[in-house]
Amino acid sequence: MKRLMLAAAIAVSACAAPSSPDPAAGEGVVIYPAKAVVTMAGEGDTAEAVAVSGDRILSTGTLADLRGALPAAVVDTAFEDNVIVPGLIDPHVHVVLGALQYNLPITPPWPMATPHGMKAGLPTREAFLAALSGIVAEAQPDTPVVAYGYHNLVHGDLTRTDLDMIAPDQPLIVWHYSSHDFYLNSAAIEAAGFTPALAQSFHGIDLDEAGELTGRIYEDAALLVIQAYAGVILAPENVTAGFHGFSSMLRQAGVTTTAEMAYGLFGWEMEDANIRTNWGSAQAAGYHLYLVPEYRALERTFGDGKVQAVLDMVSGERPTPAPVLPRVKFFTDGAFYSQTMRLSPPGYLSGQSKGSEGLWVAGPDGIVPAIQPYWDAGLGVNIHSNGDAAQGATLKALETLREGDGPNNSFVIEHGGLFSPEQVELAGRLDAQLSAASHYVFYMANEYAGPLGDVRAKWISPLGALTVAGVPVAVHSDAPLAPPYPLRAAGVHMTRATREGGVYEAEMALSPYEALEAITLDAARVLGLEAEIGSIEPGKRADFTILGENPLDTKGKDWDAIPVWGVVLDGVKRPLAEQEVSD
Structure with missing residues (x-):
């Protein structure tokens, strides 16, 4: 298969102007050999080397095969003692x-x-x-x-x-x-x-x-x-210092792509100014930043023109400080951490919400009307939905949206703090995806057992069950609520570790491959970017994270300690040591 894809890439390059580098012969191509290239194109799919032309992946394979097919290529041995994985993605930060x-x-x-x-x-x-x-x-x-x-x-x-x-x-x-x-x-x-x-x-x-x-x-x-x-x-000097610090954390973790999952919530003018000033561009910052607009901010500002405003942001007709994805962020209920997520009866058994069932934001009757105009325009949905009552309302709304011959849009449940077994199965049948908050089990599972009660508490972030049901599962930090460290985020869902040192509902754990997929290809899917990033395949963007060890050969408890050399971003090497010195 790799040879066929390489042949296709070479055939396309034959149309290039005579003065352009010729990838067919390897001109302008760099081959990076490594201890392993983990492609995420399929479980067990690894290679010895990857060939890059400009900002795109040309092919993967053995070093000998790539050198034979691309005789003019430069072989760069910078990563020969490292492991190359697809650029790590944190798909939900603020x-x-x-x-x-x-x-x-x-x-x-x-x-x-x-x-x-x-x-x-x-x-x-x-x-x-x-x-x-x-x-x-x-x-x-x-x-x-x-x-x-x-x-x-x-x-x-x-x-x-x-x-x-x-x-x-x-x-x-x-x-x-x-x-x-x-x-x-x-x-x-x-x-x-x-x-x-x-x-x-x-x-x-x-x-x-x-x-x-x-x-x-x-x-x-x-x-x-x-x-x-x-x-x-909102003091400007504090925001600038905080933004630079946030960027440093992303770089240290080997993140190549992240998404602001509530663009506009604090006001377009303030956010635009801060992102434009403090992020600048992917090459300046060291990672790609995408923006997903928040539906209430769109309604407040644009009213009946809200859908067109998103389309104009996506196309670039309406200037934005970073690329806007063709997606919109919605809310069903409140927060997991502050016990305002919406629960089924009898609600909260203890804590500051004791005696209540939590809060709706859109609520059962408001979800479809909020989403429908964007859905009809072909835009994807990322919806904050935490409690089990919220999952019921969210999935019912998705069932309504999926009826008939309308668009089969991407629909992503964000956080997904609590599911019932029936909701897990329904999410799979309705082609839902999950971008899970990585940290609920680690930080809060034991603390939440009392407020939730034994039955519901067993189904906090049931990622293993959702994966079995066919739901693509990504994990995110929701930073600053947890650090934007994808390897740590994925590793704790292999172990189901808690901060107290125990293990919580171990049967809900992810396998090593599923965990790595949750911060690469499935993380790209929940942003609608799986054709562009998330795996190391011909034609995709040459974004890699360079690691000191292969995560697939490392115990989950040790993923957080895997050394990060840096990244390749748009085909350009960016050693972490140099980035931090120049920051």
Whole structure:
């Protein structure tokens, strides 16, 4: 097969102008031999070398065969002691959100990788409150203080009174680890001008029994806090530093492609300015960045012209700071981490959402109307859907959209925190795909067992079962919620390891090949880019990650420690050491 594909590539090149390099003879071609070239074109498909012409893959095979077919090619032995895999992909990050949060004071519930190194976790309520008190003590007097990383299932409930005791007169804002919730003290509420009347317009306004603000402002109301405290949260110098740090983490992990999965959520002008200034281009940054617009931001800005706005972004008629994919991001329910994802009855058994079933965003009646205009235009769908009740509504909507002879669009469930066995089978039958949050099992499975109850807790991120059902499964970081390290993300789903040192529902694990596929070819699929990247095959983009060991020969627990030499991006070698020195 490889010889046939090489012959086809050579036949195409015969039409080139006489002055152009001639790939048929190997002119302008570079051959990279390696300990192994893991193509991901099929399980067990490896090669000795890969031939690259410009920014495209020409062929793979033995070194002898490639040299024989391409006598004028240059043989570059830089990777002869390394393993070449398709460029690693993190298909769901939030570069703007990460830029905002990575440069804030951080109070994480567990050890957290940041651009500044590992930040020690705060495993108790007492440790968290002490750290928060220290942050306030070190802040400039009378200036608002924003800290990121609190988690209620680890740190306990957080009330307005708790925050008033730490900062009685200074505005104090605590950002939940999930990024979906804020907690404000009285001074912050007063300075922002927030009143209980907001609850009439937003469902994310928490009121006590007396009808007063508790200080918790979340989900659709969270943007009010960002707007009120933009001077701190959106400070340009902090965003720039955070963005550069985020980029460094992506490069260190060998990422060649990532996607901002909520473009426009913080406002097009601000996001465009930051991405254009701080990312610049793939060659400048060291990785490809794609953008997927968020449906509520499109509705707010473009109204009835929202579908055409996406099409214009994709075509380039409407300028954007990075390429926009022909896809739209939607939401069914709330967040896994902050216990606002939508559950089946009896809902949450404990935690801050005890007694409730969580939150809808679009909800059962709103999903199809939200998606339909984009669906009819042939655009792909990436839909945040976490709880088991949410999966039921999301899959029912997909069933409706698949009816008849309409478009068979790509439909990707994002995060997929919880499924029932029946929903797993239905997802396979409906040709759904999953881009799974890599970290729910590792960080939160044990903590969530109580709020969910034994039956539902067994089906947190059931990737093994979904794979058996025929659902393509990718994994993502959702950074900054987890570090944008694909090898780590995939490795933990081979082991189903937890941060406490145990193993959670081992039968839901991925095989080594499935795990690598989840950060290469299937990660490309959930972005609609599988024809361009994700495997090492002729005609695809020459994006490779260069590793010190073959992941397929390495235990899952050790994937995080596999050395990364750097990447080949668009056919250009980019050693990690040189990139970090020049950054």
